[in-house]
Amino acid sequence: MTARLGKRYWLLWSSSSLAALGDGMRLVALPLLAYSVTDDPGNITLIMVFASLPGLLVGPLAGVLVDRLDRRRVIAAANVLRAVPVLVFAAFVQSGDVRLPLVYALALLLPVFEVMVDSAVQPLMSELLPEVLLEKGNSRIFIARMLAQDVLGSPVAGALMAVSASLPFLVNGATFLGATVLVLLLGARSAVRGPLPAAVAPGRDAPDGGAARVWRDLKEGMAAIWHTPMLRTIALTSAVLNFVLLVGSSLLVIYAKEDLRLTDTQFALLFSAAAVGSALGGWAAPHIVERLGTRLTMTVGLVAIGASRAGFGLAHGFWSALTAFFAIGTAWFVFGVAVTSYMQRATPNSLVGRVYATSQALSYGAAVLAALTAGALARVTSVRSIMLLGGLAAIACGLVAWRTTSPGPDRDGRAAAEDQDNGPAAVGPDADRAERPEFADDLNTQALD
Numbered sequence: 001m002t003a004r005l006g007k008r009y010w011l012l013w014s015s016s017s018l019a020a021l022g023d024g025m026r027l028v029a030l031p032l033l034a035y036s037v038t039d040d041p042g043n044i045t046l047i048m049v050f051a052s053l054p055g056l057l058v059g060p061l062a063g064v065l066v067d068r069l070d071r072r073r074v075i076a077a078a079n080v081l082r083a084v085p086v087l088v089f090a091a092f093v094q095s096g097d098v099r100l101p102l103v104y105a106l107a108l109l110l111p112v113f114e115v116m117v118d119s120a121v122q123p124l125m126s127e128l129l130p131e132v133l134l135e136k137g138n139s140r141i142f143i144a145r146m147l148a149q150d151v152l153g154s155p156v157a158g159a160l161m162a163v164s165a166s167l168p169f170l171v172n173g174a175t176f177l178g179a180t181v182l183v184l185l186l187g188a189r190s191a192v193r194g195p196l197p198a199a200v201a202p203g204r205d206a207p208d209g210g211a212a213r214v215w216r217d218l219k220e221g222m223a224a225i226w227h228t229p230m231l232r233t234i235a236l237t238s239a240v241l242n243f244v245l246l247v248g249s250s251l252l253v254i255y256a257k258e259d260l261r262l263t264d265t266q267f268a269l270l271f272s273a274a275a276v277g278s279a280l281g282g283w284a285a286p287h288i289v290e291r292l293g294t295r296l297t298m299t300v301g302l303v304a305i306g307a308s309r310a311g312f313g314l315a316h317g318f319w320s321a322l323t324a325f326f327a328i329g330t331a332w333f334v335f336g337v338a339v340t341s342y343m344q345r346a347t348p349n350s351l352v353g354r355v356y357a358t359s360q361a362l363s364y365g366a367a368v369l370a371a372l373t374a375g376a377l378a379r380v381t382s383v384r385s386i387m388l389l390g391g392l393a394a395i396a397c398g399l400v401a402w403r404t405t406s407p408g409p410d411r412d413g414r415a416a417a418e419d420q421d422n423g424p425a426a427v428g429p430d431a432d433r434a435e436r437p438e439f440a441d442d443l444n445t446q447a448l449d
Helices: 008-038 040-057 059-068 071-095 100-128 131-163 167-184 210-224 228-250 252-259 264-313 317-345 349-380 385-405 436-446
Strands: none
Touching: 008 040, 008 071, 008 100, 008 167, 008 228, 008 317, 040 059, 040 100, 040 349, 040 436, 059 071, 059 100, 059 210, 059 349, 071 167, 100 131, 100 317, 100 349, 131 167, 131 210, 131 252, 131 264, 131 317, 131 436, 210 349, 228 264, 228 317, 228 385, 252 264, 252 385, 264 317, 264 385, 317 349
């Protein structure tokens, strides 16, 4: 028998899925709209650069914010702040006054609030769920967001744009407002979390002023990553993985058309195969982590991602490419569920926002670098070679991850404090929540399947 995820989790799941559906529509509609204004590849690529910059520049600050405030209210406020510019942009599109600077402004502004939402969801998940359900909860949310964004959002955006170019953006704004209502239905701050520790509580007295306090909070988040070997390895390997995969993704359409000779329909089916693989990987991830532990699951996931991307680089024709994309989607979700659940479990709840946002900032920086260098790399080597080398780099990440982390007595990260360097004592897992009085009622009242 297994404990159920609970009503409050499903409210968060619904809010996240609805926002992801809107994101999927906008992510398809915005480049198409930009292409109607300019067909310059450099101008189109800038959309990706602008979309990645906020996570790099303001991500850690967003982590400080969500560790100081009620995470539920942060998500609600950020969703409203996402809805406003999208609806204003829809009005410009409806009037026919669409200019490239407006497209860039929307691409730059929305990720600022998206980072806030994502950074708040991570600690909120660890508030709502007992540790034993983190993998299950993360896998369900990952699968739902992927299906909503990539499987449903794309065709819905195409159908809406056929009616009016402004409709995807109007509906996107509505999904953000709906997501706001759903997350507010979670009610008051979870009793699991309790008050923030004095070290990070908002408004604490300090002689060195607000800016110094923010800097100290930022350093606490960075120290939490650096002095926990597993978290450090996850952050660094994720950044490298993001770079090598996004360099290839930036050139994907060229590879598919010129090297693989795929039709438009076959090219679209690659993403369908990745979506099916992602759903399978997300479903299987909790069971894999339970059997192998986080360290081995992460290593196997990285090696599988690398082997799949290398296989894609060696592909000749549609079916081998389709198989490789399916495998990439499966391995990527297994890796993602494992490392996200470890971070939530092994990090004190008062630090989760900063740890997640700082790790994401590294990945966003890698994305910016990938967008800026993809074209230059394609000029000095073939796209097929870039795909193959990216796969080999991902395999190397897996081997490095295995060598630079120790197994520890608890494979799932519940004893992460024993896996730390001699860094700040603040870093380490919360006490087992099943033994904490404030969690006891929650566990005892959960229905059993």
